[in-house]
Structure formats: C-alpha cells, structure tokens
Amino acid sequence: MAFEPILLRNAGNPAVHEVSGYRKAGGYEALSKALAMEPEEIIDAVKASGLRGRGGAGFPAGLKWSFIPKGSEKAKYLVCNADESEPGTFKDRILIETDPHQLIEGCAICCYAVGASTCYVYIRGEYVAPALTLERAIADAYEHGLLGEDVLGSGFALDMRVHRGAGAYICGEETGMLESLEGRRGQPRIKPPFPAIVGAFAAPTVINNVETLCNVPHIIGRGAEWFKSLGTDERNTGPKVYCISGHVERPGVYEYPIGVTLDDLIAAAGGMYRGRALKAYIPGGASAAILSDEQSGLPMDFDSLAQAGSMLGSAAVVVMDETTCLVRATLRLAKFFAHESCGQCTPCREGTNWSEMILARLEDGRGSESDIDLLQRITTNMSGTALCALADACVGPVRSLVTNFRPEVMQHVEQGCCPLPRQSIFEPGAVS
Amino acid sequence: MSESARHGDGLPREAKRAIDELRPHYPTTEALLLPALHIAQRHWGGWLPDEAISAVARELDLAESKVYGVVTFYDLFHQHPVGRHRIRVCTNLSCTLRGGEEILHAVRRHLKVDENEVTADGRCSFVHFECLGACEQAPMMMIGDRYHGDLTPRRAVEILEGLD
Numbered sequence: 001m002a003f004e005p006i007l008l009r010n011a012g013n014p015a016v017h018e019v020s021g022y023r024k025a026g027g028y029e030a031l032s033k034a035l036a037m038e039p040e041e042i043i044d045a046v047k048a049s050g051l052r053g054r055g056g057a058g059f060p061a062g063l064k065w066s067f068i069p070k071g072s073e074k075a076k077y078l079v080c081n082a083d084e085s086e087p088g089t090f091k092d093r094i095l096i097e098t099d100p101h102q103l104i105e106g107c108a109i110c111c112y113a114v115g116a117s118t119c120y121v122y123i124r125g126e127y128v129a130p131a132l133t134l135e136r137a138i139a140d141a142y143e144h145g146l147l148g149e150d151v152l153g154s155g156f157a158l159d160m161r162v163h164r165g166a167g168a169y170i171c172g173e174e175t176g177m178l179e180s181l182e183g184r185r186g187q188p189r190i191k192p193p194f195p196a197i198v199g200a201f202a203a204p205t206v207i208n209n210v211e212t213l214c215n216v217p218h219i220i221g222r223g224a225e226w227f228k229s230l231g232t233d234e235r236n237t238g239p240k241v242y243c244i245s246g247h248v249e250r251p252g253v254y255e256y257p258i259g260v261t262l263d264d265l266i267a268a269a270g271g272m273y274r275g276r277a278l279k280a281y282i283p284g285g286a287s288a289a290i291l292s293d294e295q296s297g298l299p300m301d302f303d304s305l306a307q308a309g310s311m312l313g314s315a316a317v318v319v320m321d322e323t324t325c326l327v328r329a330t331l332r333l334a335k336f337f338a339h340e341s342c343g344q345c346t347p348c349r350e351g352t353n354w355s356e357m358i359l360a361r362l363e364d365g366r367g368s369e370s371d372i373d374l375l376q377r378i379t380t381n382m383s384g385t386a387l388c389a390l391a392d393a394c395v396g397p398v399r400s401l402v403t404n405f406r407p408e409v410m411q412h413v414e415q416g417c418c419p420l421p422r423q424s425i426f427e428p429g430a431v432s
Numbered sequence: 433m434s435e436s437a438r439h440g441d442g443l444p445r446e447a448k449r450a451i452d453e454l455r456p457h458y459p460t461t462e463a464l465l466l467p468a469l470h471i472a473q474r475h476w477g478g479w480l481p482d483e484a485i486s487a488v489a490r491e492l493d494l495a496e497s498k499v500y501g502v503v504t505f506y507d508l509f510h511q512h513p514v515g516r517h518r519i520r521v522c523t524n525l526s527c528t529l530r531g532g533e534e535i536l537h538a539v540r541r542h543l544k545v546d547e548n549e550v551t552a553d554g555r556c557s558f559v560h561f562e563c564l565g566a567c568e569q570a571p572m573m574m575i576g577d578r579y580h581g582d583l584t585p586r587r588a589v590e591i592l593e594g595l596d
Contacts (some may be wrong), residue, residue, distance in 0.1 A: 167507030
C-alpha cells in the first residue's frame, strides 16, 4: 500500500532535530498561521477535522479543548502524555526521536488555542534518550523565539518542560499522571471534576497524547477538510501510526490512513515471521480484546474494532502465529496488570491478581473447567467498578480468551498440560 | 555513594543546584519530588538509601513518610544497592513472543546471580521488566539508560561481556 507519510514524513532526515532543518522541511509554518488566528478558530478546525485521541480512548481532541473555561485569568496547563507504557506501543517514542519539533509545534498551537502558558511533557522514566532529544529541541526552540516570553513576536508566552516519570503504567492514565506530576503516587482521581476544570495544580488542564498533538500542525497547515479525506469515515479520520510487533518479519511503525486492515499491516511488515500462519492478534495494546485470524480483514479504526468487541487503543498491534499459546500470552498480560494495578480499588487489586493466579494454573495444566467460568465471573465484577480503566484493561484480553478461545483453554484442562510447549525461537548457534 | 554526595546535610551541592534550577518552572515544591529523587538517585550511585530520602524530604520540606510513599510506588526508584550497570530485560508479550525469556535466562546464567542481587564485583544487577516501549527491537533489554535490541542469547552475553 503506497501512502506518503505525514507524521513520519521526516524520518531519515536528522536535520529536523534542529529548528533550522525543521523549518526547511516546512515546519513552524502552522504555528505562525495559528498565531494569526483566533484561538476559537483553531479549536473549531480541530473539531471539524474529527481528530480523536491517539493515546487509547479516542476522545475527540477539539471537544476536549473546548471544555477549558474561556476568559478566566487562572493559569491553564497542557500536559502532553508521553508516558507510553501500553505493552506493544512504541510510536510516541519514535515520533519524538524522529521529529521532536513536530511535537513542540503541536503543543504550542494547542496551548495558544486553549490559553495555556505552561506545557509539561510527561515522559516515561525509561525514555532517557528521547527525553534528551526533546529537551535539546526545546532549548533550540527557546533560542529561536518559538517558546518563551513572546512566541514569534505574538505576545503569547509559553514555558515548556520535560517531566520524567519513574516507572508506573498507571501514570499514563490522565489523572494518575496529574498526581504523579504534582509529586505524588500515581493513583487516579475520582472524576468528576474532570481535568479540563480541575486538572494539574487544581487548574484547567488539557491532557493529550504525543501522536494526537503531532497531528495538530498538519490540521492547521492543510485544513480540516484534507484531514477528513483520510480514513474510514467521518468518525475515523486522519493518518495513524500503527505499531506492529510479535510474529512478523519486520516489526516497526507503519503510517497509513486510519482504517487499514491487519492483512495490510502484515504485508507492509514483510509478512508473517518465517512464513508461519496467523493465529490471533491484539489490535490495540495489552488492554484490547484478542481477535482471531478470521478477523484479520477488519478496518483498524476506532468504531470497527469496538464493534468487533475489541479496540484500536494505542494501535499497538501484536501478531501471534500458530506456535503461540494464547493462555500463556494472556497470562503474561494479566501478570502485567496485576503488577501495575495501583491498589486503590478492590475489584482491580484483587481481580488482576486472581486473573493471573487462575491463568497460571490453567497454563500449568492444574486448572479445571470451573476456573474458566470463574475467570468469566471475575471479569464481570471488575468491569466498570473501579476509579480508572486499568481493571477494564485487564478484562480486555482475559475475557476475550475465555469467550473467543475457550476450546484452547479447555485443551489445557483436558490434557493436564499446555498443548503448545515452549520452543526456542533462536537458531542453535545464537544461543550460547 | 559518590564522593560528591558527602557534604552538607546529605544532599550534594550540585544536586541542590539542579533542584533549585527547576523551582521556577513548577507552581508547588511538591511537584519537584520526582525530579529531585531522580537527581538524588544519580548522586547516590543508582539507589536511594535512607539518608538520600531524608535529604530530599528536608530539601523540599516534605514529610519523610510522604517521600517513602512515593519512592515505593515507582519501579525506577530503588531502596537497595544496584550494580554499576543496571540491566532490565523486557519480558512483556512482544518480547516474549521473540524469545525474551531466553534472554532473561541467558543473563541470569552469565551473571550467576538472581534478580535484584548484585554481582560480587559490584558491576551488574538485573531484573525482568515490563514493556520498555521498544517492541520493534524485540527481544530487547536496557542497560543503564541505553536500549539494546534485536538480541539473541549469545548477543546479550556479548554485550554483558563488553561492559566495563
């Protein structure tokens, strides 16, 4: 599939790490254009583009911006979510490493539109090199008057800081992130109030994902109509950076109009690993329900995947071939959620741990058929009963395992062991 | 503990300076806690002994109990000594599908210590880790601040052998 990349258009051009190189590639023209517009016009353009959040929830970005109270003299904030911790996701790291000024420009336009004078980029603590890349780009942007007291002579002031996390998945949840930014344990807050009213430091706050903000300069530069011309339909618009990993020949990021199929992505990624057959896939990160090979022709957009009982999430596509044991794969994800549950809400703290324990005994061949029903019941009790979406995130893969792949789970029970024993993926010479 | 860490009330002068530079950029002192802990941990050789936690609490005028609460919440803050090279092997799904657990075994076999232990020479310690956001390089590991991808067990051991 041929598609001229938009968000990744500067891949392979390291000159864009500096303001001069980024400008040569057309960068910061959208910011100049935005500063000549009324803030309200920018919000309208983003609304009209149909841009939906690329972090996982798919909330309309323009609508989110419009919730920020207008005319108030109170400080307002933009917090850019670069916590990227959803297993299978690496697009935000690559967007920052490839083109840091694209993100800075998107943040600056957002801040001008909502009247924020401070932007924190909350980046996961493990991303040390990307954080440095971004800090250098921010310093360069200050030197060129693109940030600071008087952005491009417009009178608009903006301070931008990179704020490092310290290793906690839950800080990717927007209110967990705010708690962490304020110097506390990253335990999500009760909503309402929503961050647009009471966010960072009790002030109105927009929280947007890296990729969401990277789209903004292109919407301002090329217009909402152009943006809407890409994608499946009116509700699923624009370019999308898909992360594909697991059993494909060339894992990586692939940018297409939103709504390509898994088959398209596997073809782009060089086909299935060692020519093996597809068994199942996760379309949107660890929190998404696992889909089977028969569902590989679905458009990978927000609504099509939701209708299929899964989600686009962060578009982290994990491909699993015929050698994969789905009980073991789901166990690995449940273990992750049990480790990352912040412990605040009982259904999540208990439910993620019990999911892990029950899956472990099923995988070992010590489980019974009633365990499968127990898993089903636990997921029902975890659904929608906690403060944030982490419990539901664990429910995604676990419930899909017991509903979509029950025969494979039953094989574990009947045979008293895993029917797909572990085998080494490496050639003998690569092992020792 | 690094030499620079041994003076004043525990927090080295450079660390204090680094924290002071951040102050104007945050509306509350409490918000400096994560950056301050990162700075302190660097000065204390990769972990946070009790004296480091007390020093940060005093510097930011926060209760020690509050600082302990934060330190224990986050995976990147350590309350026990770590090796000079801190190794994190990703074993989440995308890496596991590409042999991540074998990388973990190879690292364990080579270092002859268990997770969270430090080799007798103080050089290395390792842990298995959740997704590090580099699944395109699976299987991968992180040593110090650097990512190493497209590993095989043999390649992982070669990298460990090449560490100073």
